[in-house]
Amino acid sequence: MNLKVSDIANFLNLTYVGNGEKIIKKLSSLDSCDSDSIVFIEKIENIKNEIKPGCVISKNDERIIRMFDSVILSDNPKLSFSKLLAFVEKDNQMSYAPYVSESSHISSSAKISPTAFIGNFVTVEDGAEIMDDAVIESGCYIGKNSRIGKRTRIYPGVVIRENVFVGKGCIIHSNSVIGSDGFGYVFDQGKHMKVPQAGGVIIGDDVEIGASVAIDRATIDFTVIGNGTKIDNLVHIAHNVKIGINCLILAQVGISGSTVIEDGVIIAGQAGLSDHIRIKAGTIVMPQSGVIGNLEGNRVVFGTPARDRGEFMRIQAAMTKLPDMYKYFMKKIKNEG
Numbered sequence: 001m002n003l004k005v006s007d008i009a010n011f012l013n014l015t016y017v018g019n020g021e022k023i024i025k026k027l028s029s030l031d032s033c034d035s036d037s038i039v040f041i042e043k044i045e046n047i048k049n050e051i052k053p054g055c056v057i058s059k060n061d062e063r064i065i066r067m068f069d070s071v072i073l074s075d076n077p078k079l080s081f082s083k084l085l086a087f088v089e090k091d092n093q094m095s096y097a098p099y100v101s102e103s104s105h106i107s108s109s110a111k112i113s114p115t116a117f118i119g120n121f122v123t124v125e126d127g128a129e130i131m132d133d134a135v136i137e138s139g140c141y142i143g144k145n146s147r148i149g150k151r152t153r154i155y156p157g158v159v160i161r162e163n164v165f166v167g168k169g170c171i172i173h174s175n176s177v178i179g180s181d182g183f184g185y186v187f188d189q190g191k192h193m194k195v196p197q198a199g200g201v202i203i204g205d206d207v208e209i210g211a212s213v214a215i216d217r218a219t220i221d222f223t224v225i226g227n228g229t230k231i232d233n234l235v236h237i238a239h240n241v242k243i244g245i246n247c248l249i250l251a252q253v254g255i256s257g258s259t260v261i262e263d264g265v266i267i268a269g270q271a272g273l274s275d276h277i278r279i280k281a282g283t284i285v286m287p288q289s290g291v292i293g294n295l296e297g298n299r300v301v302f303g304t305p306a307r308d309r310g311e312f313m314r315i316q317a318a319m320t321k322l323p324d325m326y327k328y329f330m331k332k333i334k335n336e337g
Contacts, residue, residue, distance in 0.1 A: 001025055001088050005055045005070045008038065011087065012080050014057075018070040024054050027085055040074075040081035057081050096135045110142075125162070143179065149205070161217065163200030167227070170203060173211040178203070182216040182223075182239025182257060195219060197239060204228070204245070210235065216257075226263070244281070262297070 161179030199218025290304030
């Protein structure tokens with residue numbers, strides 16, 4: 001990177017104040033920046049006295065403008081910084097020309113786009129389809145009758161089982177398994193008898209699935225992940241779950257079978273959701289919460305069982321007084337006894 005502040009502002013379609021001729025050579029965090037760096041600042045409270053970046057991207061705040069020689073003005077500094085990062089990093093990313101490795105195993109009945117990339121030791125089973133500009137990296141498995149959409153990228157070691165349909169522009173990170181059997185059993189004559197898992201999985205467009213995620217196939221019909229939803233590492237999504245559009249599912253979340261999660265829901269790390277419940281649109285489930293029933297929309301819930309965050313915090317505050325209350329009542333009982 002070797003760009004003037006004015007060039008960066010023009011690329012981002014933003015205005016700047018200060019020295020537009022300053023040369024910026026790298027993107028940095030606030031902790032590692034120097035005079036060659038550009039950083040973003042969302043709040044003046046985040047600024048450390050010792051930082052001396054060459055340029056900052058920030059909101060139009062006179063206090064910030066007075067602190068630095070070059071400031072690019074943005075209503076959403078983090079978004080602008082991300083666009084700049086994507087522009088700079090595209091030259092460092094591996095490009096994938098159309099290719100099918102000789103070490104891969106492609107069924108004669110599979111359909112592979114002439115613009116797709118198929119890496120080493122990939123298996124593509126009968127009836128599967130790999131669409132235009134898809135990238136299937138080394139060691140992946142694409143099951144029978146599954147489909148990988150246009151421009152989707154699948155990192156090494158991913159397993160896509162049979163009857164899984166992945167939309168366009170998706171990213172699936174290493175060691176994830178899409179379409180594993182749901183955890184379904186019926187107790188009969190002293191044994192847990194397996195319920196056949198005969199359904200599939202539908203992944204919408206622009207979905208990102210982190211590393212070591214397990215998304216189970218439906219018993220019948222489909223497990224569904226909506227467009228634009230992002231799933232962090234180490235998440236488990238059980239059979240017949242329905243997740244809406246633009247949801248965020250953070251690390252180590254577990255979602256039990258047949259639960260419905262509506263649009264725009266955020267589920268924070270290590271939260272657990274019971275089966276056959278509905279989480280309505282706009283709800284935020286905070287970390288380590290346990291959700292055992294339906295939740296109305298546009299709420300923030302916390303705790304186990306999950307309840308409104310304000311109520312949870314009041315309960316926690318009251319619990320800190322329990323030792324003093326115990327001492328008081330024990331003393332009162334002793335005196336009266």
